[in-house]
Amino acid sequence: MKEEEIIKKWLDKETLSAEELQFLEEMEDFHEYKKIAEKAAHFKAPEFNIEEGLENLKKKKQEKKTKNIWLGRLPRIAAILVIAIGSYFLFFHSNYTDIDTATMVTKQVSLPDASEVVLNTNSSISYAKDNWTGNREIHLEGEAFFKVAKGKKFTVITNLGEISVLGTKFNVRQREKSIQVDCYEGLVEVKINNKTIKLSAGKSLSFRDQQLNQYENFDNSSNWLRGKSTFKSIPLGEVFKELERQYPVQIQTKNLTLDQDKLFTGSFTHKDIETAIKSITLPFGLDYSIQKNKIIVSARE
Known part of the structure; x- marks a missing residue:
């Protein structure tokens, strides 16, 4: 073609x-x-x-x-x-402020109204600084934790949906084909897939493969702020991609098919690559080898 x-x-x-x-x-x-x-x-x-x-x-x-x-x-x-x-x-759009992060780098950003954003690794935000008071809109690609100062409606825009609040704490993880929203304080309104859902503190939402799911979360803030990525029934291939975002490595599979039924529930640390890869491979009985900036994962013989 x-x-x-x-x-x-x-x-x-x-x-x-x-x-x-x-x-x-x-x-x-x-x-x-x-x-x-x-x-x-x-x-x-x-x-x-x-x-x-x-x-x-x-x-x-x-x-x-x-x-x-x-x-x-x-x-x-x-x-x-x-x-x-x-x-x-x-x-x-010339007055927009763009901020991004590289691999293994997080960044805390103070917005003009004293709201705070913490960007996870390999993520970016963009907002109109000069018009912020009248239009609190921020574009997100990747993952970020938000602590929003009270005021007019605050909206996070992603390619899959919008999240709006007046003042609260919440986290948004946006990937190419999925999005997850966790509310830790206050009330969050999520517009996605032609639906509007309101999440209260302790509630989460995920949208993946055109499936919308809601569930409870028991944390006070996002685990990645404490140096750990956490997953609930996420395809193994996506977990490997998340590992590549947190570490400067490339994951290669050998004699291994990452079927959609291989779902990972668990976490990995951001502080030690070998501990992290063990956390992912051991539950599936997989082998791995680390070669400089490359990790080869294979089915156990």
Whole structure:
């Protein structure tokens, strides 16, 4: 399949095959396009004509007689996406503050209203600092713990749904195809999959594979703040991906099929890689070997 056809399917939110998804993820600039598209889908701004913005940008480019060489490598449809959304953000999104974290790095952020956000490793947030008082909206990719100061509605926007509160403590873990929300204090309103659910303190919600589940949690705050990732009936493949987010390692499987029925309930530490991998492999009777920045997991012979 041609590049243009695959990108068009992605833009139209059509179901992609495993090979097509791998093709997109291996594209050099795809991650940036995805972040821009997610923010633009939720961003609220004055009326704006994208076609007019695109034409203005083209005129400006002609006046300067410059070219974006990297656009020439991409199909026309992807180029239009980047230029159009880029124009949109050029006019209305320039005052956004972007903060992200790298592997094995967490970060505490104080927002303009004294609300606090703690970003987990490999996560990012974006918000309009200059307009924060009138519009407490924050875009999240990854995982973060929120301690919200009382005031107007505070909304966390992800690519799978929105979480709104007035003042509370809660955690959001957003991944490509799943989201989990844990409420520790106050009341949280979650809008997801065309439904609105209210979570009180001690309640959690997860949305995975188009399945929405609610359950109780008995913690006072997120375990990752205490250096531990915790899971409840999560596919083993996703647990390995979470390990890769917490440590600078790559997990490879050998003679092992990560079937969907292999569900992991438990936790692993963020302080010692060998202890962490043992916590995951032992319950399934798997073997592992650590080779520098690579961990090979295999079925026990």
